[in-house]
Amino acid sequence: MTDLDWRIEMPGLSVTQVHPAFLGILRLGRPQGTEREGYMSILGHALPQQPNIMVGQDRRLFWLSPCEWMIEGVPPAIVIDHVQALGGSRHYADMAAARTIFEISGSVARDLLAKGTSIDFHPRAFGVDHCVRTLFVQVGVLVARLDDGPTFRIYADRSYQAYLRDWFSDAALEFNRQDHLTS
Amino acid sequence: MNLRSQPLRSQPHRLPTGGLIDRDRPLRFTFAGRRYTGYAGDTLASALLANGVRVLGRSFKYHRPRGLLGAGAEEPNVLVTVGEGAWAVPNLRATEVPLYDGLVAAPVNCWPGVGFDIGAINNVFSRFLSAGFYYKTFMWPDWHLFEGFIRKAAGLGKVENLPDPHRYETCFAHCDVLVIGGGPAGIAAARAAARSGARVLLVEQDAVLGGRLNHDDAMIDGLGAPAWIRSAERELAQAPETRILRNTAAVGYFDHNLVALLERVEWDPARLATPGQAACRFWQVRAGRVILATGAIERPLVFGGNDRPGVMLASALRQYVNRYGVAPGRRAVIFTNNDDAYTTAFCLADAGVEVAALVDARKAPEDLAAQLRGRGIALHDMSVICDTRGYKGLKAVRLRDASGRMGWIDCDLLGMSGGANPTAHLFCQSGGRLRYDEEQALLRPGPAVQAMEVAGGANGTLALGPALEEAHAAAMRALEGMGQMPAAIPAPRAQASRTATITPLWSVAGGKSKAFVDFQNDVTLADIGQAHRENFVSVEHLKRYTTLGMAPDQGKTSGVNALAIMASLSGQSIDATGTTTYRFPFTPVPLGALRGSATGPLFRPVRRMPGHACHAALGAVFEEYGGWQRPSCYLRPGETPHAAEQREAAQVRRAVGLFEGSPLGKIEVKGPDAARFLDLVYANTLSTLKVGRCRYGLMLNEQGVIIDDGVAARLGEDHFLVGTTSAGADRIAAWLEEWLQCEWVDLDVVIAPVTAQWGVLTLSGPQARAVLARAGTDIPIDAAAFPHMSVRDGYVADIPARVMRVSFTGEMSFEINVPADRVDALYQALMAAGADMGIVPVGVEAWMILRTEKGYLHIGVDTDGTTNPLDVGWARVLGKKVDFIGKRSLLRPADQAPDRLQLVGLEAMDGPDHLPVGSHLRLAGRGDGSDGYVSSSVFSPTLGRGVALAMIHGGHKRLGEAVTILCAAGERPARIVELASYDPSGERLND
Structure with a gap:
């Protein structure tokens, strides 16, 4: 579990596991009036309203579903205090220990992702700051695109760490060859 | 065998020039045990043809010698196994296998070989093997008399009984x-x-x-x-x-x-x-x-003997000549009903193959006739080929002209074209x-x-x-x-060509040899006629009765001919006859390609608990429980799994055990209506629970059936933590969400599944409190301050923790929840703290022994998709005032029937051996049938005998009655007892 020194490096592909320092899920049962904008002061951004959109750089806010956002990079106490002060059907769940992140970048990053999920990651279909919840090799994950490198991040339940590491190691084998796919 | 050391053989049918092959790269290969040479760019089919190998396989039913018909995906005859041992891949079309150096291939469906094949006896007895013969063997008195023989004879190719090494x-x-x-x-x-x-x-x-x-x-x-x-x-x-x-x-x-x-x-x-x-x-x-x-795809013509090696599609001949530089024969005849095959005649003649005649069923177009004359090729128009000769290769074709005159033309190659589809x-x-x-x-x-x-x-x-x-x-x-702006570019232009014509010719009568329609499944013109005579009207019935189009090629060359023949027999139009259904896949797909990498450890995702490494280090035997890898037990040197489970269970009763329960579902429910919401989803009442206390509850579906159980804790007035079974974590979260979003939109509540965030380590046993104290905690843990069924937040071993006093073992237990990434540290701390108090790691199997001793039910083991709370002794839910999911169903008479299967305890009366799980049982006085079954059964190390739970019809009213257990080894006497065999009053829980 603590073994986070796992990575794959080969020409055109890098897969690195990242441990999220701060990560949680904010749920608002009945957001009132301008409540969503009110989070600007503590999160640095308003909560995105558009589906499958991520905002922010150091502190990232991901739209997960209506009234549900994943927040990365913000110490949980800050959000919990804010939510508790408002009371009611508002909840912030610290999920830092529940999730692990695989960061995938390089020229064949999209080809690798295409082996695990049916989502289209072409820049026209899935640009920077897009995120999507989907099945990735039978595991429910959140995939986000960080930059045009391209760099993608897969947020997965930590219990699947060993399985996903095995899958990535196996799936990347073909890219270590001279004659691999090019997109 | 080392092919590379063999000298190159000549390729007698290779043309001196031409083709998209690389004559500087000869490749050696083996077919049916013989060695040959081809060139890079060849397919296995073209290379065999270049080597003059004509009989390449045997047909499916009659085992007739067959050669190539086509040159691509449509090839019905030449199926081969490529590769050896585990690498062997059966039933590939030789026309689609690219040649590589060292290729080893063998024909399918013949024994001992293509030249002499025992199965060819079927051809002799073919009048007993007509269309639908298989169904006609289903006869009284033994419907299955012939089935075994036929099954043995049927099928193409052989799959090696070895793991597939392909990636x-x-x-x-x-x-x-x-x-x-x-x-x-x-x-x-x-x-x-x-x-x-x-x-x-x-x-x-x-x-x-x-x-x-x-x-x-x-x-x-x-x-x-x-x-x-x-x-x-x-x-x-x-x-x-x-x-x-x-x-x-x-x-x-x-x-x-x-x-x-x-x-x-x-x-x-x-x-x-x-x-x-x-x-x-x-x-x-x-x-x-x-x-x-x-x-x-070009259609074959249907006439007697149209399957002999050397009878091929006319367009395929052009492919072999022009693309592969192969002369498919020495002396050819072309038989056509359209213009396209004339090109083949010209192509063969230009390549130096003698073209003995072109036979056109129509009146030949004048311009093409002139071109034939120019090349000196004899034309027989208004004529047909009605039969052929030659067992292992075409020797002659029989011509019948417009006046009915017959004559044989010697040839070793016949190019036929019935048009293209x-x-x-x-x-x-x-x-x-x-x-x-x-x-x-x-x-x-x-x-x-x-x-x-x-x-x-x-x-x-x-x-x-x-x-x-x-x-x-x-x-x-x-x-x-798609709303995209196309670039303004002109279409490519080809040189104009003459307009091609065709006159349909669906079959030619009058041959003595079999006229094949479906080459791959050996369906003949006569079979279609028979099906028609036997009143098979629908094209789908024709297909199944004759098996036409049911071979792996799905009738690529036969489908249209068959429909047209059937249409002419029934007097219907081809449109009215219709087509059969084409299905995935167009060409056969290896099963391995569908599974991809999902095999072995990657077959499906398996989850690991946060403490996985700790368990592995302690000798855990991992098994999968509800998608999670969990320790079933921890083996000591020389110990059997059974002994380990018994030791672990006994030690929990005697001292203390440490169990990881991280997969247990944890769902936070927050909002002003949280208590009201939980009253609706639990069969029992949660709103009366005090903050800081826990309560065990059952969840039902609309039918009143138990779908999950667990302990709910009240963290605040409007804040609950709902515990579910490990397997129910995701399912119940989705279930709660669905009710909130679809039915009770007025309730102001949010659902937050947090299962994976929290690792759970449970200390259980009389020494549990002492170990917890030794590990260090700021929570007052004496019985008065922290009673059974309560929850406290604090620190354990300097780790922020939420501790619950709940028990699945019947012993005093502390369920310590910490952030999942701290489980390692907590595990080490607790094991160290308990070292001199006899602490042992406990696996799932020992946990099951302990709960069975206590008569605690296990959802999905003791219960099934019919069990309601009354069946497990929860009649009190009927008294609950407010509504809840499943309540109305419980009020139905059938749900309250006295003879329902009810959960009871069971004690064997003939000794300490435990009863086999799943055994059926009978009440006294019953001679046959079943009155219930054993749902859980273990050997209790503490009691020194077996303990069991059972579902028995009307069991609650039969306490003390004798039953007979029906085991594989014979009958065993037993007695219905209370659920809890150990500490029925629960004193040990409240220490």
């Missing part, structure tokens, strides 16, 4: 325009789409692009065919959003333009052995628009229907039902020029359909 990949792809088929039409469409910047995927099942241009030269845009293909390939390769997949067959067309592709990546076992080298890649492509440019299999898979085109005598696609265009031969547009224009226009329409 298979699967992947997804997306594009704006998917062009299926890389012939002239496909290239034209792909180029037009690519120029406008669309995302284009062009797939071609052959190793090279060009389709028929590889064997029929043409001038396009002023370039010869090879130059035009090269320039188009260059352009497509440079288009940034375009990808070409060669050796890739589109095999399936599903809803919403999902197309499945099978890419044959590598054949050579020498290269397949390198890590990461896939043999096949299975693609699932989601396309904005599909352009079908799959061309057309659009390759519309994928079109039909997409949901489209075919229509009969009288003028061209072919079935062509009707209106498209998905976002698709059909172009070229696939659409019945057989001439090159119109096909190119049609494909170009199809690409333009496809782009416009």
